[in-house]
Amino acid sequence: MSLNIREFSSRAEGFRSELESLLAWDSVSDNGVQQAVANIVEQVRLKGDSALIEFTNQFDRRQVASSSELEITREELALAKGRVSIELVASLEAAAKRVHNYHERQIQPSWQYQEDSGTVLGQKITPLDRVGVYVPGGKAAYPSSVLMNVMPAKVAGVGEIIMVVPTPDGIVNDIVLAAAYIAGVDRVFTIGGAQAVAALAYGTKSVPKVDKIVGPGNIYVATAKKMVFGVVGIDMIAGPSEILVVCDGKTDPDWIAMDLFSQAEHDEDAQSILISPDLAFLKAVKASMNKLLETQSRKDIIKASLEGRGAFIHVENMDEAMDIANVVAAEHLELSMDDPEKWVEKIRHAGAIFMGRHTPEALGDYCAGPNHVLPTSGTARFSSPLGVYDFQKRSSLIYCSPEGASELAKIASPLARGESLEAHALSAEYRILKGVNGE
Ligand SMILES: NC(=O)c1ccc[n+]([C@@H]2O[C@H](COP(=O)([O-])OP(=O)(O)OC[C@H]3O[C@@H](n4cnc5c(N)ncnc54)[C@H](O)[C@@H]3O)[C@@H](O)[C@H]2O)c1
């Protein structure tokens, strides 16, 4: 099986517009999906558990008769962990610890300061009361996503974590449940798709209503999250996985080929791009890919993804490579080169940056520590990895001393009168301190 991947030269006329079309990803679902999801969300909102059961039976091919069958108890999670190999449990525990340690550094403390008048101003940080974590389970099981979504919530101090995961045909994945046990999830429901998102957003008799829903999922999940945003908070809308490798031409071509495969194997719409100033190296990686493809269990998905959305880009020099990397604003950027610390200075847009030849993106997916839920489709221009900050909210704190209030009221009063808001003005003016003569 040989691969037919697009090849670009940055010198070619029209390169930038071709790059734009290569990157274009329509994250907006089509009309059919929109309507199907709107119906599911509305039915669950109106009918609660009965609609939830009906859609779960329909889309996950189950025979659930009562809502109590949808919940997995903590005792059952512990039993599932017992069925997982010791080696795998050790890896889950080690990964959970590393992800926890990393996210501990993201904790934002409350802060305040005092002015000379005695007025105190500050910001109070509060963890969310209850969050819903969506763990995908339609085509593959993702225990690593359990850890990546739950650990920052735990570090933030979220009061209660509700996890949902679909179990198509009633097949439960023990590794996912073991990860939920290790991460300390409070309640687990075997529901998925738009119906799970709606249940978390509006609450049903059996599924508690949450304040925020986080976690990746397919187009039905993403569309439902967009629809319930406002009723609850959401983290982001994550599209297909992406990797951009920039290489100086000196890394083993087999390593780079496999790094590109690692994201291509996620799904047919995933995107893997390689940029290098070394044309001979690009050819060597292509040869490695053709050699290694046959060995891959997910070779059909890899081929579809690389031929549909993959690319090799030959550039003039590393400076130009960095410019293009900023245009791509990839979910994952690998800087496979001698001096990544020098070049990382030039990177402005990327979800996660993997520095050096010995830092494959796959290590970040599982256990390096940073989160693997990252902005995709160029949204790294304005958004950030999932983190502790997504599970905390901020309240402003204002305490006025009598002198401080008096000073502020003198500023506020003209502003309020300028807006013709008399009650505002008077409320402030009442606080203006009167002198000894009542002035
Ligand atoms: N960004 C990340 O960190 C990350 C991590 C893991 C997975 N992912 C991505 O998440 C996605 C998971 O997708 P998935 O499908 O495997 O699982 P999923 O859990 O997101 O979706 C499964 C659910 O989709 C619903 N569904 C399927 N067909 C439907 C239809 N015709 N009508 C209505 N509902 C329908 C069903 O309710 C089913 O339970 C993949 O694209 C994967 O690459 C991303």
Ligand SMILES: N[C@H](CO)Cc1c[nH]c[nH+]1
């Ligand atoms: N690379 C995915 C996010 O884009 C996350 C993941 C989970 N398992 C393996 N990889």
Ligand SMILES: [Zn+2]
């Ligand atoms: Zn991955």
